[in-house]
Amino acid sequence: MASSKDAVVLDVGGLEVRVSNPEKPYFADKGIRKIDVVEYFVAVGEGILFALRDRPTTLERWPGGVFEGARISTRADNTGDAFYQKRVPKNAPPWVPTAHITFPSGRTADEIAPDSVAVVAWCANLGTLTFHPWPVDKTDVESPNQIRIDLDPQPGTDFSDAVWVAPHVRELLHEFGMEGWPKTSGGRGVHIYVPIQPRWTFTEVRHAVIAFGRELERRLPERVTMSWWKEERGEKIFIDYNQMARDRTIASAYSIRPKPHAPVSAPVDWDELPDVSPLDFDVLTMPDRFRTVGDRHAGLADHSFGIEPLLELFEKQTQDAGIGDLPYPPDYPKMPGEPMRVQPSRAKKPAEG
Template identity: 35%
Template sequence: MPQVYVEKRKLRLTNLSKVLWPDDGITKADFINYLAQVSPYILPHLKDRPMVFTRYPDGIYGKAFYQKNIPEYEPEWLETFETISDEDKIIRYAVINDKESLLWAANQASIELHPWLSRKGAPDCPDFAVFDFDPMENTDFEDARELALALKKLLDLQGLKGFAKTSGATGLQVYIPLEPVYTYEDVRIFTGFFCRVLEKTFPEKATTVRSVDKREGKVYLDYLQNIKGKTIIAPYSPRPRKGAPVSCPVTWEELEEGVTPDMFHIKNMSERLRQKGDLFSGVLTQRQRIDKWLK
């Protein structure tokens, strides 16, 4: 088992030749190398957030599992955050604040990285709101793209700044950076208001209905992602799909021009970041207030 030093900490890397994306010949070593390359860009979006991982030890077509509680064999230096579940059980989340912790997670075949919407210092107050555009049966990314652009116009009219990214699958997400002074319920009220406006404006294309069997042919506007403990795929996290697509921040101009999610993947994301930088950096710095939509 090879051992490497990352920032003076020793990591044991295992099964590096394991193929995680069989269609593309992408191995676990390639995956770890990808996260090492993009670590300066992804780490600020994970900082101080409890993490949930989706692990694929046998590759994307093998059995996967969703992991909240970190394993007992975690390194002693790994930062954690404890909370009590609804069943009164202690959950120990990993907190990924440095490159060595990120590569430790990669070595666990944690292909999908899901951070909380709030940080451990203020766990009840998210510092961004998420609009999740999720295409249902007989809809696709193009439908989500049109609705996200419609949301952009609404936000512009209200003087709010939003940042878009592909989900890496068929959907889109728009983040609204916030001052971390609002409860999750506040954020749900805020996002729910805008989602209902979109639903009424595009009744043939958008829905907030929770019953899955009533969503066919529409894009589900999932404002209920804004709940404590719920997570959203991190920017620059890969997805377990053919082509190794990545959840990628995009400009509104790119959305208008008609980008597609398969354009952004493990093999070209590092070069895109070198050229464009972190298009999601404003989510971390451009804090906004939403008081008037809560009155």
């Protein structure tokens, strides 16, 4: 590692990655500096590269670090301290690869598609804490090769409730001849990844997740909800089916979440999931865990499941119960077959006769 007063240069797999302002506090409460963040990603490099390799990836950048009151910019307010970067930065070195993707609006972009740990480290130098990869490979950006089931605790529920639901997800996956790999979200939720054959469109894969979620909700009506509208969810675990819509992503395995204790999204075994806490995994503890147990998601590479039974279930639900598609996110164009995108409490009631 070469260094100067204002920067250090790391050799990462034979490529030079310059880290500017290495002593800059990034998580002051934990004593974590910018250089510690970059070195963390190098330490878990094999794992996070498996999660990101050749996938178009949105960067969640916190160039000022995480501090009290820090917030991320949104479409409505771009004055935040952090931001999402979907297009490759203009100053990217020639060894940073990209993937050409199309947004729901029809606009296009070239996003970073990491192919080396050096690319991840270079992104970390830009202040990237959380990596948001698409569920596609850059060789075919129209066909997802992963299902990502997001168990999202609603107010009144927490991580333990998501953990309670998770084995029921696995049991239902087994009924459809599939297997899932869980991880903590780095917050209160649980994510379950299912590798699938890249043969279907985003719409078809989203329909498969809707069918799966509805069946889980039917079996666990007091614990699980598929209601898009928050006012209807109650104290349940929401299956966020829109995470499988185009340009919707979740934090990758090993990503750092922007919270004072520097938590990370951690792959776990099914057997250990009931006994872990999100607080167990952070920038300081994950490198030792990774050296000890390796990448708990490595098994994803050995499988590729079909989703035909889930698509058949979606059609059956549509025909038997008269329920079809569900609302898309509010910034999406109106989609074919989508119901009214109106909050139930604001929908016009039919006039009484």
